[in-house]
Amino acid sequence: MTSLSILDLAPIPSGGTAGDALRNTLDLARRAEAFGYHRYWVAEHHFAPGVASAAPSVLIALVAAATSTIRVGAGAVQLGHQTALAVVEQFGLIDALYPGRIDLGLGRSGQRRTELAELAKKTPPPPKPARVVDGLLIPEGFSFAALAASPLFALYGSLLQQPGAESPDFADQVDDIVALLAGTYRSAEGLAAHAVPGEGANLELWVLGSSGGQSAQVAGERGLPFAANYHVSPSTVLEAADAYRAAFKPSKTLASPHLIVSADVVVAEDEDTARELASPYGLWVRSIRTGAGAMPFPTPEEAAAHEWTEEDRTLVADRLDTQFVGSPRTVAEKLRVLRDATGADELLVTTITHDHADRVRSFELLAEEWRRS
Template sequence: MSIPLSILDLAPVPSGSDAGQALRNTIDLAQRAEAFGYNRYWVAEHHFTDGVASAAPAVLIGLIAAATQRIRVGSGAVQVGHQTALSIVESFGLVDAVHPGRIDLGLGRSGQRRSEAINSLAGPPPEPKPAHVVDGLLIPAPFDFSKLVASPKFGAFAALLQQPGAQSPDLAVIVEEIQALIDGSYARDGIEVHVTPGEGAKVELWILGSSAGQSATVAGERGLPFAANYHVSPATVLEAVDAYRAAFRPSAVLDKPYVLVSADVVVAPTEATAQHLASPYKLWVHSIRTGRGAIPFPTPAEAAAAPWTDDDQALVQDRLDTQFVGDPAAVAERLRVLASVTRADELLVTTITHDHSDRVRSFELLADEWFGH
């Protein structure tokens, strides 16, 4: 029996379209995903990009939950460095009050990563690890995000995301505060604090992480489910899940570790068609890794006409090599390898194509293959 399959949606903006249409596409896809049999539907938090419309997860989750009936809806992930524990609990508590028991609150680090990246530039660069294959799963050489995250452009963005003088909280602290506000045990200086909506919310709390760092450790130590990024940081996915399992302590939430792993996929009836639909992906990843921010997703024709160098290819090669592109059977087999090697309890797939109908069809074909419809 196959493990559960879920969706991560960035609400991508296709070239020639706009954010409004991208969001309507997301709501349409969520309704279809529910019918296809997917377990949960998560949306990301991205800012300052022309090609991604999911800037406010709690708002978008509320819209999706209102348009669906059974599928779990959540964040992958709320960036906790830009908000207080109170604002997160109140916004997700509000949605849960209307759609109780269907909302996932996925949390990710931010803010801290920028300061850590700046500090890392002061020392010698780490020894690069070579690409290798583990039981059929490619683990590419790691991409160095430090210069990108530490750039002045990212500093300007950070200033807009926080109030003047604000500091990003430690992940362990904000997770503890969120849990205390939800379960009604929060107190400061001897004063109890209760929030409505939010206290008693039936949200499912998750931690998302890309490495064997604090996110994996906090998720394990607090006995929470953990989502690891193969689609963004494939080089470190095994380190992340191993660190989570090593740190895991049973809790009221889980008696054993629960791991979800993400993957980037494009499925079509044939390998050739899938490769054609996925061909703009390299331009899209390149825009992110050069600091421009995600561009509106090009058409295959636009991708074919764009100038491209060997250096451009090298910048994105790890993401191209770890994108699962092909017919339903081939992609499902690669996903099974990913699940086996990472010992995942659930997989989270994300797909971007220029035409919404191709994206819907990709998820439908994969679901038919995975669930045996």
């Protein structure tokens, strides 16, 4: 049976605090382990008023300490903000205490600052029209050009790096991480460097990506498992999966491609309750895509008070149309469609509701239904 795993952003609810969100994450991780989920990944987000997962290595250590058997990892470390050595030392330290349970997911968001700056200067091409592939909605594409042009977006990016620093190429950083973990790193001059802790760590290395670009290529060419984001960029998930498989070369890690695909879900006992719990999601996505950063997750009542414009609706349409909301059976059926259309070996689900108890219950109901199906 296809494994189910969880991606957690440590969302801060409206009226709550970062401390509340982090305590909720630790509670959810313990519950997820009991429910039978395979992995528990935390995201990396910065300067978001409504998200507390700014330091994934710290949060992963806390989650690993609070659990016993579930795999714990990053979805994903933004490599553009850190050096390869720092990442290996951080995750090597966690692995030294919780060996064989830690996943190191790598993303290239930080490397994309120059690309996004160039994108902001160009007129975006017309988006591909929406289509349905093997029952899965592939919505019209979303352009990040307006977000990339935001002065606040540029400021946040600059604050995450030392003045004058430039991010290395993503492929080079992944290669450095692999070499440091294996103890084979050599500088251009032939000098050896050893990460302690880190060298020899029993980490499961992943690459995460939203398109068929460099991330998918790097994962495939190096024979690493790959995570494709239907929940972040649903219009390009098939491109990402296809590019990864086309580039794949067997490695010591994998003999064949291994793909995990993410999805936003909200599950409740009945369809109406699920739709009510999910109703703030559009307003929350809007806060991200307007460049303000993820807002504290609203209550359904707060969301209902928002006066939506046609521009607002267009801004979030792809994410709303691809969120899986409903009863356990309804959502499980949609996840099977996602699995079959993408060929996913695993599924990674993320759920945000205002009340923590509703989020826990959503994951519990889904796990129960998935075991039955």
